[in-house]
């Protein structure tokens with residue numbers, strides 16, 4: 001942020017010593033991840049990979065090992081860059097953010113955390129301390145990104161998470177896109193899929209809806225049509241993979 005002159009703070013406080021915010025803990029049906037947990041720790045966690053494979057999919061394509069060894073989940077979410085991969089991941093997992101300040105602690109859904117590019121719900125005198133993810137039985141998730149070269153920010157990326165009811169229908173499903181001007185998840189496609197059995201026909205329709213719902217801009221990463229095409233194609237792919245993973249899930 002400072003390098004890009006997007007922030008010129010008068011004071012800098014190094015929070016690297018807050019080791020108590022570096023944890024991954026399961027509490028019943030919730031996985032709690034401390035804000036200072038590094039990308040590399042998330043990538044190496046067998047429990048995270050088993051419960052939420054979307055996190056491992058995304059972490060594998062975030063930057064490079066040097067950035068992943070230092071960067072944190074809290075820093076990624078608070079930076080609120082529209083191309084931040086973990087923002088999409090946390091939203092489709094229906095995560096919530098724990099924010100602490102002088103008035104105490106509050107918990108908000110990740111969908112309310114980002115308030116525009118580089119803007120979050122965290123006030124100047126608050127810290128993001130933790131991200132919580134609900135663990136659902138028979139669930140699966142996936143993330144896929146297209147980048148110009150290995151380690152680059154996304155041209156477009158898509159994430160999906162779903163859980164299946166006993167009869168195999170999708171009782172909850174969430175879809176998100178990275179880098180294409182979409183606020184929140186693709187609710188119209190989620191409504192279409194909820195309560196139905198996973199099928200290629202539905203996933204194709206969900207891809208079309210996602211491509212329409214986003215608002216990409218033409219830039220050095222590509223023209224608008226190309227980005228909409230990627231939003232469509234990547235949405236289908238992550239839905240397919242999330243459905244297979246949900247079917248194979250050992251949880252619940």
Ligand SMILES: Cc1cc2nc3c(=O)[nH]c(=O)nc-3n(C[C@H](O)[C@H](O)[C@H](O)COP(=O)(O)OP(=O)(O)OC[C@H]3O[C@@H](n4cnc5c(N)ncnc54)[C@H](O)[C@@H]3O)c2cc1C
Pocket residue numbers: 001007035036061062063064067070071072073074075076078079083084085086122126127128129151152153154
């Ligand atoms: C070369 C490079 C390539 C990258 N490529 C990608 C990529 O492909 N995909 C991707 O998703 N990301 C990418 N990133 C971002 C990377 O994921 C970092 O995680 C991200 O920059 C945050 O780093 P950090 O944890 O050190 O936070 P910082 O840079 O220290 O902080 C970022 C902002 O968040 C605030 N902040 C940090 N932690 C908290 C907290 N707990 N509570 C409140 N505010 C807080 C800081 O004050 C600052 O404003 C890249 C970064 C670099 C440098």
